[in-house]
Amino acid sequence: MCGIVGAISERDVQGILLEGLRRLEYRGYDSAGLAVIDRAGQVRRAREVGKVAVLAEVIQASPLHGATGIAHTRWATHGEPSQSNAHPHMSGDHLAIVHNGIIENYQELRDELKEAGFEFTSQTDTEVVAHLIERHYRELGSLLQAVKAAIAQLRGAYALAVVHAAEPDHLVVCRAGSPLVVGVGIGENFIASDQLALLSVTDRFLFLEEGDIADIHKDRIQVFDRAGTPAERKVVRFEHGVDSTDKGPYRHFMLKEIYEQPKVIKATMEGRVTDTRVLEQALGTEAGRLLENIRHVQIIACGTSYHAGMVARYWIEDLAGIPCSVEVASEFRYRKHVVQPDTLFLCISQSGETADTLAALRQAKQAGFRAALAICNVPGSSLVRESDLVIMTQAGPEIGVASTKAFTTQLTALLIFTLALARHNGLEAGREAEIVAAIHQLPGQVEQVLALDGEIAELSRAFMDKHHSLFLGRGALFPVALEGALKLKEISYIHAEAYPAGELKHGPLALVDSEMPVVTVAPNNDLLEKLKSNLEEVRARGGELFVFADKVAGVRSEDGIHVMQIPEVHDITAPIVYTVPLQLLAYHVAVLKGTDVDQPRNLAKSVTVE
Numbered sequence: 001m002c003g004i005v006g007a008i009s010e011r012d013v014q015g016i017l018l019e020g021l022r023r024l025e026y027r028g029y030d031s032a033g034l035a036v037i038d039r040a041g042q043v044r045r046a047r048e049v050g051k052v053a054v055l056a057e058v059i060q061a062s063p064l065h066g067a068t069g070i071a072h073t074r075w076a077t078h079g080e081p082s083q084s085n086a087h088p089h090m091s092g093d094h095l096a097i098v099h100n101g102i103i104e105n106y107q108e109l110r111d112e113l114k115e116a117g118f119e120f121t122s123q124t125d126t127e128v129v130a131h132l133i134e135r136h137y138r139e140l141g142s143l144l145q146a147v148k149a150a151i152a153q154l155r156g157a158y159a160l161a162v163v164h165a166a167e168p169d170h171l172v173v174c175r176a177g178s179p180l181v182v183g184v185g186i187g188e189n190f191i192a193s194d195q196l197a198l199l200s201v202t203d204r205f206l207f208l209e210e211g212d213i214a215d216i217h218k219d220r221i222q223v224f225d226r227a228g229t230p231a232e233r234k235v236v237r238f239e240h241g242v243d244s245t246d247k248g249p250y251r252h253f254m255l256k257e258i259y260e261q262p263k264v265i266k267a268t269m270e271g272r273v274t275d276t277r278v279l280e281q282a283l284g285t286e287a288g289r290l291l292e293n294i295r296h297v298q299i300i301a302c303g304t305s306y307h308a309g310m311v312a313r314y315w316i317e318d319l320a321g322i323p324c325s326v327e328v329a330s331e332f333r334y335r336k337h338v339v340q341p342d343t344l345f346l347c348i349s350q351s352g353e354t355a356d357t358l359a360a361l362r363q364a365k366q367a368g369f370r371a372a373l374a375i376c377n378v379p380g381s382s383l384v385r386e387s388d389l390v391i392m393t394q395a396g397p398e399i400g401v402a403s404t405k406a407f408t409t410q411l412t413a414l415l416i417f418t419l420a421l422a423r424h425n426g427l428e429a430g431r432e433a434e435i436v437a438a439i440h441q442l443p444g445q446v447e448q449v450l451a452l453d454g455e456i457a458e459l460s461r462a463f464m465d466k467h468h469s470l471f472l473g474r475g476a477l478f479p480v481a482l483e484g485a486l487k488l489k490e491i492s493y494i495h496a497e498a499y500p501a502g503e504l505k506h507g508p509l510a511l512v513d514s515e516m517p518v519v520t521v522a523p524n525n526d527l528l529e530k531l532k533s534n535l536e537e538v539r540a541r542g543g544e545l546f547v548f549a550d551k552v553a554g555v556r557s558e559d560g561i562h563v564m565q566i567p568e569v570h571d572i573t574a575p576i577v578y579t580v581p582l583q584l585l586a587y588h589v590a591v592l593k594g595t596d597v598d599q600p601r602n603l604a605k606s607v608t609v610e
């Protein structure tokens with residue numbers, strides 16, 4: 001999704017801006033651009049379709065010197081990916097703007113501005129904002145005032161950064177529905193849509209709140225809240241290691257992140273569980289009060305986070321014995337819901353900035369849910385700031401677009417939360433201790449699965465020339481099958497569908513033949529015997545099976561069945577362990593196919609627009 005970077009300094013900022021854009025590449029984009037105010041007070045701009053590297057080459061050939069600048073990676077929403085639609089957009093030759101998000105009333109504003117004589121050179125909603133600010137600038141003679149006046153007319157969700165040739169000593173930025181952080185330097189300051197973009201220049205950040213406008217000079221930052229009143233925003237230090245944006249010895253971020261899982265699962269457990277029980281207080285001082293008398297849980301999320309929510313539903317109903325509903329945020333936000341009394345609203349999001357998830361949360365607050373809990377990976381994100389209770393996953397920055405370590409740490413956090421909730425609902429201490437012991441085993445078990453990497457790489461060859469695949473699971477392993485299918489389709493572009501194995505006969509069996517690999521996650525649980533019958537149904541149709549199972553499950557490799565042996569795990573923690581081989585499978589298939597593993601086509605890491 002779109003990324004913003006900006007800088008104001010004594011020195012040339014083009015290098016800082018390009019480095020920031022490179023660090024945002026993982027979010028997905030289709031074009032990139034940069035504008036600076038040069039020493040002669042002129043706005044100079046370069047924009048290119050394609051990768052940041054293409055833009056960097058152009059700038060190397062024809063440098064853009066200047067100490068104030070803004071830059072952008074664009075993920076097309078209004079208008080195709082093209083040079084003229086790429087940001088920064090300009091009004092005349094003196095005002096430049098970059099924008100994330102969507103302006104809903106752009107068409108009527110565009111008509112108005114055209115009538116007032118402004119000429120448009122792109123199809124974007126952003127160019128409308130550029131001209132609108134310029135129109136106000138002509139009247140008010142101040143960039144800050146002009147931005148304030150313009151945004152009062154905007155409807156939608158956006159983050160903006162604006163420069164003006166007549167005022168080269170500052171940037172004006174604002175956020176309303178799209179993330180924006182200010183990086184605090186010494187004698188220089190920066191802005192970005194994601195703090196990762198600025199880690200090479202600072203580790204101190206100031207998070208703007210909804211509706212804030214900030215006036216950024218190289219030696220001072222002034223923030224105004226929604227009402228226009230000067231506001232104080234705390235400066236916080238970046239919490240994760242700076243090396244987290246480096247691939248290290250791994251070929252791709254995705255592989256590095258798969259391998260980090262034992263460490264980050266452990267980090268997510270740390271301080272939250274003893275040997276035998278969950279420390280409720282470690283979930284937040286308010287946790288006890290908020291979890292008391294919860295009678296229903298409503299989970300909302302998107303993508304991989306939604307699959308984590310689906311697993312959590314099995315846990316919540318099984319261990320806490322209270323009903324739980326799960327829904328994708330984009331559906332939830334556009335329908336009427338019946339709010340049961342004492343319902344906990346639970347949002348799961350790696351980024352904490354997914355537009356649909358945030359919109360669902362804001363709606364839920366109005367609708368009268370009892371409290372909002374967030375499971376999130378990004379400190380300071382909108383979701384974290386707007387929730388009553390937050391359980392941070394400790395995955396560290398996740399760069400690969402296809403989510404891996406975020407998912408398994410979400411599951412770890414969700415299981416810990418479930419145990420806390422279940423204790424309020426009569427979970428016996430013995431059962432809690434048994435599950436906590438299983439949680440402690442997770443890092444070691446995931447290590448054991450990672451040791452199968454070579455074998456899984458071999459297995460992946462069977463998928464290379466296939467066009468379709470089917471993933472099966474039952475119970476809490478069904479969402480794991482969904483997640484495995486999602487991983488494969490995201491990065492290898494092979495069509496992958498997941499079904500609860502019991503549904504096989506109700507349709508997908510018609511598709512099964514030797515060209516359709518069938519992947520199954522089959523831990524030794526209550527549903528194993530039923531699952532085995534489902535596997536027979538596939539075998540009888542000539543389907544080739546790839547089964548991930550433990551020794552006890554008793555499924556043996558033979559003609560048409562490839563079994564990958566997974567360590568024996570507790571029933572409850574099985575979804576976490578069984579996810580990992582499916583991540584590795586998708587990864588190796590994608591590598592064999594030669595796709596862009598970390599930045600698959602058409603996808604974005606953080607979907608901050610609807």
Ligand code: G6P
Pocket residue numbers: 302303304305348349350351352353354357401402403603604605606607
């Ligand atoms: C995008 C990403 C997915 C992610 C989903 C939800 O689609 O590509 O990996 O699962 O957004 O993102 P969130 O940050 O809310 O978990």
